[in-house]
Amino acid sequence: MNSIEKKLRHLQSSIQKKVTLVAVSKTKPISDLMEAYKAGQRIFGENKIQEMTDKWREMPKDIVWHMIGHVQTNKVKYMASYVDTIHAVDSMKLLKEINKHAIKNDRTIKCLLQIKIAEEDSKYGLSEVEAIDILNSEEINQLNNIKISGLMGMATFTEDQQQVKKEFKIIQSMFENFKADHPLLNTLSIGMSGDYQAAIDCGSTMVRIGSSIFGTRNYV
Ligand SMILES: *Cc1c(COP(=O)(O)O)cnc(C)c1O
Numbered sequence: 001m002n003s004i005e006k007k008l009r010h011l012q013s014s015i016q017k018k019v020t021l022v023a024v025s026k027t028k029p030i031s032d033l034m035e036a037y038k039a040g041q042r043i044f045g046e047n048k049i050q051e052m053t054d055k056w057r058e059m060p061k062d063i064v065w066h067m068i069g070h071v072q073t074n075k076v077k078y079m080a081s082y083v084d085t086i087h088a089v090d091s092m093k094l095l096k097e098i099n100k101h102a103i104k105n106d107r108t109i110k111c112l113l114q115i116k117i118a119e120e121d122s123k124y125g126l127s128e129v130e131a132i133d134i135l136n137s138e139e140i141n142q143l144n145n146i147k148i149s150g151l152m153g154m155a156t157f158t159e160d161q162q163q164v165k166k167e168f169k170i171i172q173s174m175f176e177n178f179k180a181d182h183p184l185l186n187t188l189s190i191g192m193s194g195d196y197q198a199a200i201d202c203g204s205t206m207v208r209i210g211s212s213i214f215g216t217r218n219y220v
Pocket residue numbers: 024026047068069154191192193194208209210211212
């Protein structure tokens with residue numbers, strides 16, 4: 001067994017069965033992704049549309065592609081024909097754009113609303129109120145080719161596990177509250193290589209893991 005396969009198998013046995021593993025393959029060569037593919041991995045996450053599209057073109061078509069990075073509205077068109085889920089949606093404008101291109105491709109695209117939970121200023125995301133406004137808006141019901149399937153969040157990048165858990169608990173309780181009014185929400189995308197255990201303890205249904213599978217990256 002090569003090392004990517006070993007790391008994948010280790011991860012698969014340490015996360016629970018009900019938690020979906022998105023293998024974050026950004027910056028990694030197709031040969032690495034293919035090793036994961038051969039080990040059975042089918043869900044891959046990328047954070048740049050151009051890079052993801054290049055990989056999509058070259059790789060087997062049963063791969064499920066997740067865009068986990070920040071998305072500019074003018075680039076949605078490049079992935080609309082194949083992307084399964086877009087994790088970092090943070091505006092109605094972007095939702096409308098995704099819907100428009102999903103219609104053109106006669107598809108439905110799943111979207112997660114990114115919630116700002118980290119205390120760092122640099123992170124993107126919606127406040128709780130902004131997310132509620134989107135979920136309850138009239139406009140959202142007109143967007144028939146997107147499905148808001150849940151929430152996504154990134155904790156502060158810190159060794160302090162208490163801080164990380166505190167932030168995950170905030171998004172967990174939002175998720176539970178939102179689900180009461182919007183029963184179709186079924187995905188809570190939290191947890192990366194350094195904090196996925198804490199995320200799973202806080203109700204994560206989808207973890208996005210890169211370096212623990214593919215090794216460290218030279219750049220983000
Ligand atoms: C890069 C990235 C990940 C994976 O990070 P690792 O620490 O390598 O597991 C997860 N989520 C997002 C949004 C990322 O950009």
